[in-house]
Every structure is written in C-alpha cells, then in structure tokens.
Amino acid sequence: GAGVSQSPRYKVAKRGQDVALRCDPISGHVSLFWYQQALGQGPEFLTYFQNEAQLDKSGLPSDRFFAERPEGSVSTLKIQRTQQEDSAVYLCASSLSNRGRVYGYTFGSGTRLTVV
Amino acid sequence: AQSVTQLDSQVPVFEEAPVELRCNYSSSVSVYLFWYVQYPNQGLQLLLKYLSGSTLVKGINGFEAEFNKSQTSFHLRKPSVHISDTAEYFCAVSGGQGAQKLVFGQGTRLTINP
Numbered sequence: 001g002a003g004v005s006q007s008p009r010y011k012v013a014k015r016g017q018d019v020a021l022r023c024d025p026i027s028g029h030v031s032l033f034w035y036q037q038a039l040g041q042g043p044e045f046l047t048y049f050q051n052e053a054q055l056d057k058s059g060l061p062s063d064r065f066f067a068e069r070p071e072g073s074v075s076t077l078k079i080q081r082t083q084q085e086d087s088a089v090y091l092c093a094s095s096l097s098n099r100g101r102v103y104g105y106t107f108g109s110g111t112r113l114t115v116v
Numbered sequence: 117a118q119s120v121t122q123l124d125s126q127v128p129v130f131e132e133a134p135v136e137l138r139c140n141y142s143s144s145v146s147v148y149l150f151w152y153v154q155y156p157n158q159g160l161q162l163l164l165k166y167l168s169g170s171t172l173v174k175g176i177n178g179f180e181a182e183f184n185k186s187q188t189s190f191h192l193r194k195p196s197v198h199i200s201d202t203a204e205y206f207c208a209v210s211g212g213q214g215a216q217k218l219v220f221g222q223g224t225r226l227t228i229n230p
Contacts, residue, residue: 042220
C-alpha cells in the first residue's frame with residue numbers, strides 16, 4: 001500500500017483482556033518498529049524487526065507484551081492481561097532498508113488503546 | 117545510551133512570527149538527529165534530519181534546524197509560521213553501531229494564534 005496501515009484505529013479493552021494490534025508496513029520494507037506513546041509523551045521504543053527476525057525487544061515493558069512478524073511483512077503486537085497503564089497510542093513504523101535512520105521511516109497513524 | 121530534552125512543552129506564537137523549538141541531546145557516540153511533526157490523530161511525519169556534513173539542515177514546510185555539537189543542541193526554526201503549523205513537534209536521536217531505533221523527546225506543542 002501507499003503507507004503504513006494500522007488496525008484497529010481505536011481499541012477499548014477491559015482490564016485483564018488480551019488484545020492484538022496489527023501493522024501492515026509498506027510493501028517491501030525490511031525494517032519494522034513498534035513504539036508506545038503515552039498521553040502527552042514522546043514515543044518510546046518497544047521492539048524492532050528486520051524481515052522476520054526480532055533483533056531488539058529491549059523496550060517491551062513486561063512479558064505480557066509480545067510481537068511477531070512471521071513472514072517478514074505484517075506484524076502483530078499482542079498484549080496479554082491488559083492493565084490500565086497499557087493505555088497509550090501504539091505506533092508502527094517501517095523502513096525500506098536496515099539503514100532506516102539514513103533513508104527514513106514511515107509511521108502509521110497508530111492504534112489508540114484504552115484499558116478500562 | 118542517548119536521551120533527548122525538549123526544553124519547552126508548549127510554545128504559543130502569533131501567525132507570521134518566527135519560532136524556535138529547542139532540543140538538546142545527550143550521547144556518548146556520534147548521533148543522527150531528527151525532527152518529526154505530529155498533527156492531531158495522525159502518525160509522525162519527518163520534517164528534517166541531520167546525518168553529517170553541513171550543520172544547517174533545511175526541511176519541509178519552511179523549517180530548518182542547526183546542529184551544534186559543542187552545545188549538543190539541534191534547535192528547530194521557522195522564520196514565519198502559519199496556522200497550519202499548529203501541531204506537536206518531536207526531536208529524536210539515533211546513534212551507536214547498528215542502533216536503528218529512535219529516542220524521542222517529550223514533544224513541544226506549537227500553537228499558532230491569529
């Protein structure tokens with residue numbers, strides 16, 4: 001597609017519920033990132049994929065967070081047993097090469113997760 | 117590790133006035149620096165980036181930024197703002213061997229008053 005597509009656009013989850021957030025990167029983009037943006041804050045890095053390999057997951061806040069990209073294209077961020085502190089906008093970004101900081105990243109519009 | 121400090125959480129200015137959004141970074145290695153803009157309910161859009169070379173970088177929508185290594189700053193400027201520039205602006209840094217992730221500042225909300 002023309003851009004990075006994220007779905008759903010909005011998600012309301014009851015505390016304790018599991019959620020899955022989807023990211024469709026630009027076709028052919030090698031690198032894929034997930035960021036978490038709390039209200040009034042800058043985005044914070046969660047995890048990074050190069051093709052299907054998860055090369056960095058140092059930003060995942062707990063073992064309730066899990067990300068995958070099994071075929072090197074679409075990625076899913078899963079949050080188990082959601083807590084109120086998980087409420088945030090989850091941003092996905094992709095890049096054509098593994099030198100994204102040189103060639104640039106394209107961000108999706110994000111999924112706004114609200115845990116009630 | 118890198119960190120970014122945006123010194124102003126909010127900046128109100130009048131239309132057609134100049135603006136400067138301040139950004140300071142901390143890093144033990146050479147860095148790449150970025151400014152992104154976020155309009156309401158949208159993702160981040162790249163304004164400009166500094167990789168190497170000339171310290172004055174020009175971006176889209178009339179914005180420019182100057183890299184100052186001695187002061188570890190990368191301030192964003194525009195000589196004359198428009199109502200349409202109202203948005204959240206984020207400074208970000210990336211650095212270190214193989215490090216692809218961006219470290220963002222807290223953001224500066226730019227509000228343009230008519």
